[in-house]
Amino acid sequence: MAHILFFLLAFVCVISVLGMIISKNQAYNALFLILAFACTGGLFALLGAPFIATVQIIIYAGAIMILFVFVIMMINVREGLPPEKKKWTVYLSIGVVVVFLVELFFAVKGTLVPLGTAPVEHAATPANLGRILFTQYLYPFEITSLLIIVAIVGAIVLVKKKEEQ
Amino acid sequence: MIPLSYFIILSVVLFILGTIAFFIKRDLITQFMAVEIMLNAANLAFIAFAKASNSLDGHVIVFFIITVAAAEAAVGLAIILLVFRQRKTIKSEDIREMKG
Numbered sequence: 001m002a003h004i005l006f007f008l009l010a011f012v013c014v015i016s017v018l019g020m021i022i023s024k025n026q027a028y029n030a031l032f033l034i035l036a037f038a039c040t041g042g043l044f045a046l047l048g049a050p051f052i053a054t055v056q057i058i059i060y061a062g063a064i065m066i067l068f069v070f071v072i073m074m075i076n077v078r079e080g081l082p083p084e085k086k087k088w089t090v091y092l093s094i095g096v097v098v099v100f101l102v103e104l105f106f107a108v109k110g111t112l113v114p115l116g117t118a119p120v121e122h123a124a125t126p127a128n129l130g131r132i133l134f135t136q137y138l139y140p141f142e143i144t145s146l147l148i149i150v151a152i153v154g155a156i157v158l159v160k161k162k163e164e165q
Numbered sequence: 166m167i168p169l170s171y172f173i174i175l176s177v178v179l180f181i182l183g184t185i186a187f188f189i190k191r192d193l194i195t196q197f198m199a200v201e202i203m204l205n206a207a208n209l210a211f212i213a214f215a216k217a218s219n220s221l222d223g224h225v226i227v228f229f230i231i232t233v234a235a236a237e238a239a240v241g242l243a244i245i246l247l248v249f250r251q252r253k254t255i256k257s258e259d260i261r262e263m264k265g
Contacts, residue, residue, distance in 0.1 A: 093188030151236030
């Protein structure tokens with residue numbers, strides 16, 4: 001059962017990312033990306049991480065993609081991109097991909113072991129995660145809130161129209 | 166149980182697809198989306214390894230990655246919007262010189 005679910009989610013995820021590569025329309029790209037993020041959230045739930053799965057759906061597939069869709073709406077490029085003229089980026093991407101494949105093959109080679117079953121005290125429930133987040137990782141957590149405030153202020157200051165214009 | 170290697174292989178595939186999309190696509194927004202795909206692939210690997218090693222640290226790191234990705238998306242999209250206002254284009258090959 002879990003295998004069927006994994007292969008279904010993985011298939012949909014990879015297919016939607018491929019669709020994002022093939023499609024020329026930015027709005028379609030955003031929708032494909034939402035599908036891919038939702039499938040990744042399902043995979044997180046399959047890995048026994050319900051809190052991260054929820055955060056993935058709400059933050060990634062919800063908030064971040066809403067931001068993307070808003071910017072696509074504001075930019076509103078009517079004419080599509082002209083067909084590709086320069087092909088060197090394709091060759092560069094092929095080279096980078098081959099290097100990554102070799103490197104990651106060596107990284108993955110040793111991981112052919114089954115997943116262990118988590119003992120109860122380390123289960124990734126939201127309660128356990130919140131406890132570790134507010135004890136061991138308290139300072140990174142607070143710094144993250146500062147980072148978000150800085151990002152909000154920075155985004156507003158960047159996009160705000162000048163008064164004298 | 167699903168073997169750990171399945172998740173790692175899926176993570177590798179997603180990361181490579183994100184890299185390909187970043188190099189092939191030529192508008193800034195889609196390239197930004199490709200970066201998000203790469204972040205997601207890394208998150209998947211983190212959660213898989215956290216599950217394999219019975220540790221909660223991977224979950225915490227993924228939580229922080231998602232938070233930083235949200236902040237990065239806000240600032241990055243603001244920059245893209247600013248570039249579009251000044252240059253009237255979001256094609257990355259048209260943006261060659263950096264002048265304020």
